[in-house]
Every structure is written in structure tokens, then in C-alpha cells.
Amino acid sequence: MFSFLVKRVLAGSLIVVMVSILVYALFWYGPKSPALELCRRDTNNRCTDAKLVDYEQKLGYDNPIYSEYGKWAKGLVSERKIEFGTTEYVCAAPCLGLSYRDRSQVTEQLKDRFPVTLSLALGASTLYLLIGVSTGVLAARRRGTLADKVLVASTLVFSSLPYYLVALLSFLLLTLSTSAFPEVQYVSFFDNPASWFSGLLLVWLVMGLYGATAYTRYSRGAMVEALSEDYVRTAKAKGLRSRTVVFKHGLRSALVPVVTIFGLDVAFLLSGTVFTEAIFDLEGIGKWGVEATYIKDLPVVQATSLILAVSVVVMNVIVDIVYSVLDPRVRLS
Amino acid sequence: MTSVEGNEPYLKVTDLTVRFPTADGLVQAVTDLSYGVDLGKTLGIVGESGSGKSVSSMAVLGLHDRRSAQIDGSIVVGGTEVVGLSEDKMRSLRGNSVAMIFQDALAALHPFYKIGKQLSEAYLVHHKGATKREARARAIEMLDRVGIPQPDRRVDNYPHQFSGGMRQRAMIAMGLINNPSLLIADEPTTALDVTVQAQILDLLQDLQREFNSAVIIITHDLGVVAEMADDVLVMYGGRAVEYGPCKDILTHPEMPYTWGLLSSVPDVSADTNARMIPIPGNPPSLLAPPTGCAFHPRCVHASKVQGDLCRTTLPELLPGVRGENHLKRCHLANPDAIYEAEVLPEIAPEIMEGGLR
Numbered sequence: 025m026f027s028f029l030v031k032r033v034l035a036g037s038l039i040v041v042m043v044s045i046l047v048y049a050l051f052w053y054g055p056k057s058p059a060l061e062l063c064r065r066d067t068n069n070r071c072t073d074a075k076l077v078d079y080e081q082k083l084g085y086d087n088p089i090y091s092e093y094g095k096w097a098k099g100l101v102s103e104r105k106i107e108f109g110t111t112e113y114v115c116a117a118p119c120l121g122l123s124y125r126d127r128s129q130v131t132e133q134l135k136d137r138f139p140v141t142l143s144l145a146l147g148a149s150t151l152y153l154l155i156g157v158s159t160g161v162l163a164a165r166r167r168g169t170l171a172d173k174v175l176v177a178s179t180l181v182f183s184s185l186p187y188y189l190v191a192l193l194s195f196l197l198l199t200l201s202t203s204a205f206p207e208v209q210y211v212s213f214f215d216n217p218a219s220w221f222s223g224l225l226l227v228w229l230v231m232g233l234y235g236a237t238a239y240t241r242y243s244r245g246a247m248v249e250a251l252s253e254d255y256v257r258t259a260k261a262k263g264l265r266s267r268t269v270v271f272k273h274g275l276r277s278a279l280v281p282v283v284t285i286f287g288l289d290v291a292f293l294l295s296g297t298v299f300t301e302a303i304f305d306l307e308g309i310g311k312w313g314v315e316a317t318y319i320k321d322l323p324v325v326q327a328t329s330l331i332l333a334v335s336v337v338v339m340n341v342i343v344d345i346v347y348s349v350l351d352p353r354v355r356l357s
Numbered sequence: 358m359t360s361v362e363g364n365e366p367y368l369k370v371t372d373l374t375v376r377f378p379t380a381d382g383l384v385q386a387v388t389d390l391s392y393g394v395d396l397g398k399t400l401g402i403v404g405e406s407g408s409g410k411s412v413s414s415m416a417v418l419g420l421h422d423r424r425s426a427q428i429d430g431s432i433v434v435g436g437t438e439v440v441g442l443s444e445d446k447m448r449s450l451r452g453n454s455v456a457m458i459f460q461d462a463l464a465a466l467h468p469f470y471k472i473g474k475q476l477s478e479a480y481l482v483h484h485k486g487a488t489k490r491e492a493r494a495r496a497i498e499m500l501d502r503v504g505i506p507q508p509d510r511r512v513d514n515y516p517h518q519f520s521g522g523m524r525q526r527a528m529i530a531m532g533l534i535n536n537p538s539l540l541i542a543d544e545p546t547t548a549l550d551v552t553v554q555a556q557i558l559d560l561l562q563d564l565q566r567e568f569n570s571a572v573i574i575i576t577h578d579l580g581v582v583a584e585m586a587d588d589v590l591v592m593y594g595g596r597a598v599e600y601g602p603c604k605d606i607l608t609h610p611e612m613p614y615t616w617g618l619l620s621s622v623p624d625v626s627a628d629t630n631a632r633m634i635p636i637p638g639n640p641p642s643l644l645a646p647p648t649g650c651a652f653h654p655r656c657v658h659a660s661k662v663q664g665d666l667c668r669t670t671l672p673e674l675l676p677g678v679r680g681e682n683h684l685k686r687c688h689l690a691n692p693d694a695i696y697e698a699e700v701l702p703e704i705a706p707e708i709m710e711g712g713l714r
Binding site: 168169253254255257258259260261262263264265266268273276277350351352353 | 418420424444448449450451452453456457459461464465466467468469471478479482483515517531
């Protein structure tokens, strides 16, 4: 277990480093200069070619890419001083640089924004499992009956609607016009757990219900397969209650494929939920990352890419550990 | 153990019919099947895949999905009518007075749970007052009884850490953990190699003597039947085609399908002139079974019956020429003569030379 973790952490770090180099290089060699936005902003949209070159120099784009990447990477572990025009900013480690848009510290922004995304991801993914797996098991147990058909058909209808439409309509109908739900807002869990919960409840339900439809179908399929296994028949032949047969013997096997998809879904939720954040006006990292990409705000894009890379790596390790807990034949090594 | 009235066998199956409605039509997997097994006796059910042997035995445990299987007739286990029994009452029989062991123990044991856990689970569900420790002790005792070395350590292994033979032993231990009066063994040796097969069969016989249980052994291997069974039931196309005492059926079979089964058994100790003769054709479709005798399209002796009888009329299961206990479903009037004249010389020339036993 320990050597497994060490190996996976080392391999994971390598992946994260490679992702950061790739993102850096893509922007460096990309068609539009990253300095353009800053130049336009400072000159009130009258950025001339000469001024652009000047800005590129200030941002270090006249240096070789490896030395600039080196400066950025070094900032992750030690304090960095960044000159921006005439001002010098001190960026404490771990320093992810300054946003080109408003010269704010990326690390500080991230500290404010990531908890929002993390809260959304936690709530939504919990509902994926709770609602998705329970309805999937229900459908599998009643395979071929009306209940099964209605359930499967309704998940298809529901997931065929565009997500932004579902989210926007729920937002408009359930909070603005009827106030069936409390106002959507983000309050830190550590400041006020009750407001944290009530403020995000509707968002969780919308994300959770919409995402759960896929889990209904995955877990129904996995469960139908598990229930036809010989060992489930053995369990029945022992005289076990049908509940024990279904949950202890069937569901445990059916969870293995579901966990794989769940791990990746959580990683993607952690890297930001753009539509949700935009519609419910929550300041998470999804909307932030998309806006930064439009204006080539390299430090912000770099930060959000890192979050995704780290999430994917971490979730994969967690999925592997969960596998080994579920299935004793899987050895971690 | 439930007391059994009079001379009734412990398990009595009467006119059992099992149908499965499917999208393509009604599959009649078992038709009008009747048999009985006494305590301490073994019934061998023989037939090809799809002949209805497993389906009929699973009906005894009520393992068919109530929504997808239509079961008619009567199955009486230890005086209790099982057909139409409530799920709760059925569950208290399953694994308790009636147990089943399955073929391919690797698939039939749950890969995620320890052997000991799976055994104690079977014990605990029928011994509500027992503690986990007692159940574990009982599991170790049963593993020891079926000949697993170091049972107190092996009890914490997972099925994949067992060898094939040990898995089947563990399966048997699980089946017998509640001292069942009826044990149904569905091809218990099919997935095993020959030496292990013999050990498992010996074990089953020992345990049967010890517990005096009624045993049904389902197999397509007549060698297993010869070794184990007191009575034999040969099934074809969902029906009994020959039923009687084991020795009588193996030495004087009266139905061409049984001849075919006997002819296709390899025997390494036999005369080198002996031939193995496969049965031509394939098992019948249960969706649209052949008219008359289900075996007639594959029967090489059908021409010896007058007229079109084999094709038009289903023969009844009636006593043959050898006595009341030996039933056969065949129109042939003189099966013994045909068997001795045509079948035996091909498959066992040495018996012919030494005269028939």
C-alpha cells in the first residue's frame, strides 16, 4: 500500500509537470500575444505594436521559454517578485503569478474560488451516487416491468434536455419567481454551515439530478449483469433475504464499474462547472478559467489546468484504492 | 428434519411442468416430470444441455424468478408442498433442509468475500441465535470435514486463493453446513480434472452416509451416475425418457437415447475394438419441439417401429419388459433384443464375448 502510494504520487507529479509545460508552451507559441489584453487595458484599447512589444518585454516574453517557465515553477516553492510596469509585486509561495487582467494574485483568487467549486462538486457527486445508484438498482431489480421502463425512459428524456436550460429554468422558477428554495449564494462552510447548505441546496439538486440520470443507466446495467452471476444464485440458494442478495452480493460487484466513471466525473467537477457557476452566479474556478482563456490570461489558465491535472491524478489513485477495497483480487502494487 | 408420512419419499415431484414465456414464444423447459428420492438414496439425473435437468432441480428450491417462470404440478419436500409456497417459507427451506451445490465453484462463490464469511453467512441465516464466532467455528469444522487442510487458516482465504478442487469442497461444505436432508448437486465435478472428480465423488458419498440425506446428482456423465446413483432419471427435451434403478438402466437400457448416451462414454479400460458413437444431430428446440417422440429426428431405430408412430404419437412413460420399476418412453416393442444385437457389439465387444452379465 505504501509503496503503491509513493509510486503513484511520483507518477502523478510527473503528469502534473508535463501538463503545466504543455499549457505554458501552447500559450507561448500561440497565435495571439498574451500581453495584448494587458496592453489594451492599460492604454484604453489603443495598444500599438510598439507598446505591445514593450508589454511583452515586461512580461518576460522576450526571454527564452525555459527560463520564464523556470521562474514560474520556482514560484511554486519560493517567494517571487514580479515587476509589472513600474510596480513590483511580492508574490508569496506557492506563487502562481499575477492575473494579466487585474494584476490580482492567482493563488489568492484560487483560495477564494476553489472552495466554491469543491462545495459544488462534493454535493453534486454525492447526489450522483445516492440518486443514480439507488434508482439504477431499483430498475435492475424490476427489470422489464413498467417501473423499470418508466425510470429508464425518464432519465433519457431528462438528460436529453440541455443542461443550461434545466439549470436556468430551475433557477428562475424555484428561487426567483416562487422562492421555493432559499436564495442561491455561497457562504463558507466554516463560517456558517447552515447557510452553506441552504445556499447551495438548489444548485446541488440541479447538478445532482441531471448527472444522476447517467448513473441510473450505468448502475442499472452493472446491476443487471451482477444479478445474473452464478454467485448471486448461490446467495439465493443459501436462503438469504432478497435484500441481502441484492445489496451485499449484487451491488458490491456492480459498484466496480460505477466507481471508475465516478472518479473521472468528480475530477471534472473539481476543475470547474462553467454553466452552473455562470447561471447561478457563483465565483468558482470554472467560469474564471474560461474567461481567462478568452483573454490569454496565462497564469490563471495555468492554475486552472493544474487543478484539473491534480484532480484527475488524485481521483485515479482514490479509484484504485476503492477498487482494492471492493475487490480483494486487486492488489495495489 | 421434517418427518415424512408413511412410505412417501422425502422429495416427491409429480407432473412438474416449467414454462418460460419469452419474446419468441413459450419455452417449455420441463414437461410432466415425476420422480422421488428417499433419505439416504441418490438419484442421478442425466441428459444433454437443455434437457431440463437443472431447470427442474432449481424449481425444487424455488430459484426461478416468479415473474418469468410458470411452474405447475407438485413438489413435496419433507411433507411440504413447495410449488406456490410463499417466498418467506421458501427461504427458510433453502440452504436449510434443501441445499444445492453448483458447478464451477469459481463462478458460484462470491469473489469479493472470504470463504469463511460465505460459509458462516449460510449458517447464520438459518441459526438466528448464533453468534458470529459460533458460525465461524462451524465454518472451520465444515472445511475440516470436507478435507481442506489447515481449515482455521484457510477460512480467511478468498475463493481465488483456493485450487479448483478445494473450491468445490468449500462449496460442498457450504451446502452441508445446515445438515440438509436433501442435497442437489448440479454437475459438481464438471469443471474439475479426473483425479479431483473422483475425490469429490468419494467425499459426497461419505457425507451422504454420514448425514443420511437424499441426494440428487445432475450430470451428463454416466460414469458419475454409475459411481453414485441408486436410481437414474434420463431426461430428453424436458421429459423423462427412462427412469429406474441405476444398475438396471446401465446394464439393460431400453430407450435409444440412453443407448446413445452409453455409446458416447469413453472408457479407457475397455476393449480397444470398442467404438465411441456420437448421437447424431442436436438437442431439440424447446420452443417448437418435434411432434411425437422428441427424440425421433435423431433416433436410428425409429424405422423399426410400425408406421409413423414415432413421428406422430408421444410414447408414454411405462414399465418396460424388465419390471414395474423400470420405466421407459419408447415405442420399440423389443428394446432388449435390439440393444443386445445392435448396440452392445459396437460399444462393448468384450461383454459379448464373455456373455451378458
